[in-house]
Amino acid sequence: MVLARCCFPASVKMNVALLACLVALVGICLARSDAPRGVAVPFVFDLKATCDPRCQHAGICIRNNTCFCSRGYEGETCQYANCYPKCKNGGECLRPGKCRCPSGFGGKYCHKVKCDSGCWNGGDCIAVNGVAKCICPSSWTGSKCQEAICPQGCRNGGSCMAPGICSCPEGWLGGACHTAVCHRPCLNGGKCLSPDSCRCRPPYSGPHCEERKVF
Template identity: 25%
Template sequence: MAIKVGCLFLLLLPLLSLSWADEITCLKTVSSCSQCMLSGPQCVWCTAPNFKRRCNTLSGLQKAGCDASHMYNPQGSVHVTRNDSSNEPTTGTLFLQPQQVTLHLRPGVSQSFPLYITVARNQRTPQLNMDTSLMPAEVNITFSNIRHGNMIVEVNVEASNCHKTSDNSTQDSTGPSFVHITPRGFLQSLKLEIILDCECDCKGNREENSPSCDGHGDLVCGSCECYQPYSGQHCQINVGSNFNRDDKTCRQGPNAPLCSNRGTCVDGECLCHSQENPNERYRGMFCECSNFDCPFHNNRYYTTICPYGCKSESLNTFHFLFRICGGHGSCECGQCICDNDWTGEDCSCTLDTTSCMASNQQLCNNQGLCQCGSCRCDPPYAGPTCESCPTCLGPCQTHAECVDCRVFGTGPKKDRCQDECNYLIVTKVGSKTYIDAPCKMKSREDSCYFYFSISQDREGIHCTAAAMKECP
């Protein structure tokens, strides 16, 4: 497989998993650290016991109060495992440093390192092509040539997912996989050992018979792994027990359905039913809450992911991104909890007013209201920012009578000038030659012409007027 230094090399990826290029948010319903890691490169897992939403972005966990010491957020690593030195190579050969590198890759997070290529001084060094041995389908390698002569080549490696290397492979792509990088025409090569970080290292910190799990399970990465026949968030339910307490404890009220018709009452506690879609869940003491019975916005489409394989081969190549609450919030117990800068029953209303800003830096030209990112203009104003008004008077006609009374004390508003025209900030100049694009208006009282211009800023409406009229 040939790759030219300085050129981007990109493998075509099979559509076996959701690409990191797609819009991804941290899944709120994952039950394990490993599922959280696979839901997106920006996702972090909180290992603190009894933490409600463990899988979130770094900022989300910080806001929720997860201490930094409990945050599991691997970003991969580069470790040089062989880096022998050598004298200058002879003609026809070259020398590579390092000779072997071990990479730990978290899907979606790239790792880079320099590859030093030394050639004999009397040997010409045209731009090299780089050959690679067969790579796992989910691994991409990019090269860039930083310096010619004794060259330094930047090697960038990234994995897209954690699926197996091929359909008939029995080796999980967590690794290790080995790839050789060889300058074309030479024998020396760099050996890459690639290990995908698809399982959480915090699993090694297992607390057996943990009190947090009621002594009936192990605490792993902050979550309980229950021993049989126990179940529940804290392994507090003996599923195999034939003794059932009064099922009143499984009802919200005297006549309420058992476990809201969404679960089974076991030993006086509700075990909520599982859904066909693993991302959809019931929860709560009475299974009264769900993360999917919330309003959808206009762009409704549903998730159908086949984590354990679909019956139809065609479904394996399609992914339907789960959208709910307009794609701008989470569904909590039948209500949308909107992200920052979004509101409304279905989180479809943005609080961002950028699209409502008129050219004068006023929201909706101060002639309407900005609602959900769109202007609702007061008649007769129209347009995206309420700056269009075909039937409105222009600024010259609108302000002429106030300019006449404020500057010259004449005109039809001279007797009520203080009440109706005090809004003008007036500046007088010697003549119309000092005014850019002046308005020329005729006074009704003396038939004389006067000249002025109008501008507006945050301070108000400004009038620059010539101090003298022109009379016929």
């Protein structure tokens, strides 16, 4: 039963029957286990009582500067909403049963760890010193576990596309993009050092080591 149902416009004087209704309702509410804190039993209602500042959220001024709070609110002027269970991980109770969660947490009572955009590639979202963070499997890294790890590295402008696998630019190949590609082979024992560039063994020279020097 809600106390607000016995409220009436301030311009209308409370009659005896309405006062009896209010006292009966308050007596019932006080018997509940969730009765607002700070109100003693037996209940005493002073018609001439004033509360400054005024009682908030439908609270009733029962004695001078003493508010009787409606269910879900508490505080000297009923200014604080009450969430049960209480908001966790630094969450703020906005209204009864409604929490505003800090960054990194979610759920009705801010009890769930929440990583922005989630954790990719099998990463787990956990709280580390109160901050939501992705814990990545051994082959991935980055804030969302979005970056693959190539233990051998990717050389010559290559990039790691998947664990241990490099994507190589044109002219390079190999597990670490370390092998140059010469479309025309290097002759006479020459070695391809960079794309289409050969290092020749003496006495040979030329783009593909095809020329023999004459001494």
